[in-house]
Amino acid sequence: MFSISIGIIMQEIIRTLLFLIIIRCYSTLPDPHIHDIFIQMKYYVLQVMTGEEKKFRDLAKVNFRLELPEVDVENSLIWPRRKLTIRKNGINRETLAPIFPGYLFFMGEKLSPEVYWLLRRTPEFVRFLKSNQNIEPLEGSDKDLLMHFLNFGEIVEKSKVWFDENKKIRVLSGPMKGLEGRIIKVDRRKKRAKISLSLYRESFTIDFGFEILGKVE
Numbered sequence: 001m002f003s004i005s006i007g008i009i010m011q012e013i014i015r016t017l018l019f020l021i022i023i024r025c026y027s028t029l030p031d032p033h034i035h036d037i038f039i040q041m042k043y044y045v046l047q048v049m050t051g052e053e054k055k056f057r058d059l060a061k062v063n064f065r066l067e068l069p070e071v072d073v074e075n076s077l078i079w080p081r082r083k084l085t086i087r088k089n090g091i092n093r094e095t096l097a098p099i100f101p102g103y104l105f106f107m108g109e110k111l112s113p114e115v116y117w118l119l120r121r122t123p124e125f126v127r128f129l130k131s132n133q134n135i136e137p138l139e140g141s142d143k144d145l146l147m148h149f150l151n152f153g154e155i156v157e158k159s160k161v162w163f164d165e166n167k168k169i170r171v172l173s174g175p176m177k178g179l180e181g182r183i184i185k186v187d188r189r190k191k192r193a194k195i196s197l198s199l200y201r202e203s204f205t206i207d208f209g210f211e212i213l214g215k216v217e
Helices: 001-029 034-038 053-067 113-120 138-149
Strands: 044-049 081-088 093-096 103-108 126-127 161-165 167-173 183-187 192-199 204-213
Touching: 044 053, 053 103, 053 113, 081 204, 103 113, 113 126, 138 192
Parallel strands: 161 204
Antiparallel strands: 044 103, 044 126, 081 093, 161 167, 183 192, 192 204
16 A cells, blocks of 8 residues: 555656646747647636736735745746837837736636635735636637737747738738737837737737838748
8 A cells, every 4th residue: 555655646746747847848948839738728817907917926926935835836827928119218128018918817727725815815916707706717719819829938029020012911920920810000110010809808909019021022
């Protein structure tokens, strides 16, 4: 019986190590093939005060390290962002902006009571979606949209584009690839495209930066 118990423990240790290795690869080597691995994971949506996403995440990380150190919060609490160029006082400055303002995502096989209460009592928390009483992981098109961006990493680079003879934008690569039908406005001078996104049937528009490569034959 003792040897059987040791065998079970070793299996759990190996399983945990493999999971952490996959997580590390995901965070450091974004690759479209990662989608096949992580599509089976569940993604729970947290709504926080808009503009306070970083504060919430930083406080949650501290609480996890103190109270639930076994949770790999560095990679489980996801905050997708995009690179943008902001021009102020004649100077261009690179910055990061949320893809889903006011939302973060917790990735895991389940949302345990311990994780639930730790996140809920973190300052700047608003609610889980759909509600605190009816928490549902992302599914369908909502999950597909999140996975689309996570395929490029937690922080997405600018897309590579060109304009055809009719001045229509053509996306070669990057997070805008595959979302051309959602583009509602293009500002060629600022090198930005306004894209319509949605989450739980709530629509919003987000600016994505792009780099112009010129005409491609």
